[in-house]
Amino acid sequence: MRGNVIEVKGLRKKFGHQIVLDGIDLAVPTGTVYALLGPNGAGKTTLINIMSTLVAPDEGSVKIAGYDIVTDKNMVKRSISLTGQFAAVDEMLTGEENLRMICRLSGLTVAESNVRTVELLQHFDLTAAARKSVKTYSGGMRRRLDIAISLVISRPVLFLDEPTTGLDTISRRALWKIIDQLKERGITVFLTTQYLEEADQLADIITVIDEGRVVATGTAKELKSRVGGEVIELFNDKDDLIRTVSTTGSIHDIRQKLNELASIVSPELRVNIRKPSMDDVFLALTAKEMERSLS
Structure with missing residues (x-):
């Protein structure tokens, strides 16, 4: 689709007496890398959770690929993939087994699952470690596997919540390359990060939030x-x-x-x-x- 694949208007959320999001407005163009910057506690993860239908908003609206997150929740789920802050993989299984399991849970046949697993292992440079237990993987390998799992079924929007936190420089830059490749395939990548260099290198558009409010939006050049x-x-x-x-x-x-x-x-x-x-x-x-x- 053309135009904005994500539209957020007047979004508000509070937990108890604490206001976490205070009137957020966002417009994310299709096929871009969009970075959300903010200090700890700014509301980044809460915003991701609302957009991915995990948390209900108090006020405002969110549309993903034209679908409302409240009234069209099932269609939104079919339009997005999410990689959270912590790798959601089974450490007792191998990388290959993790991928094949998610393929089957996603409705692929045995034959389709085998083909898709091989494709993803190759794309994310995990073929050599495919039959090793995930508990032996480095942090960067686990993160690559986690993103690969998110892409078992291709969706137009991928949410990445602080995808490189805790990774060394080499692993971080390897993930940057993967994110660039996803954009080349037409996938819209919405990422939150605390690494300013990461937003500078990857993002077409950057929004800075603080205390639940948008304080600036623009390209890296415009913000500088x-x-x-x-x-x-x-x-x-x-x-x-x-x-x-x-x-x-x-x-x-x-x-x-x-x-x-x-x-x-x-x-x-x-x-x-x-x-x-x-x-x-x-x-x-x-x-x-x-x-x-x-x-």
């Missing part, structure tokens, strides 16, 4: 432009980062900021000037949200 043109960093002789200052990027503003810094810090500090990163965006946006809540 909100921070400023250049960032000045000050380091001591031990290479410890002492301070960062945002600028407009103009020579005049950079010179002015350096002059201001020279009057209040040690002249022995080293200076580095760089482009804004997603870390700068995240800190700036969540800091502004905190300031508003305290004012």
Whole structure:
């Protein structure tokens, strides 16, 4: 389908007296990688759980592939796959047995299950470990198997809730490659992450939420432009980062900021000037949200 495959309007959810989602609006274009950024407790997992029909909203609406998550729940389930924060695999079975079991539970015949299992093992580079117990797998291998299980039946939308948390750099980058491949196949990938570099590398669109509210949405480039043109960093002789200052990027503003810094810090500090990163965006946006809540 064209247009937006996910539409969220005015979504609210609270548990007891705690407001977890406070009027969320999202529009996710078909065939994109959409990243949801936010600190712990921002409401990312709750939003994923609502969109995947695991939790009912208090207010607002969510449509997935044109189907309402409340009135068309069964059709929504047929349109999505979900990989949660923790690998949902049976450690006592082999990777091959895990996949074949899910294939059969998904309604595939024995012959179809065998074919699909081989395809997924090859695609996720698990063929060599196919007949080994999952309890011997590394974290990255378990995560790849978990995503493979989510794709036994191809769905237009895949939810990934912090898919690379706890993985080493090599395993994380291997999963990034898989996510890029899924996008190339036309699958919309909606992922939550705490890794700012991950959102920067993968996402076509990034939404930052804090305390249950959307504080910014845009491409990585658009969000970085909100921070400023250049960032000045000050380091001591031990290479410890002492301070960062945002600028407009103009020579005049950079010179002015350096002059201001020279009057209040040690002249022995080293200076580095760089482009804004997603870390700068995240800190700036969540800091502004905190300031508003305290004012």
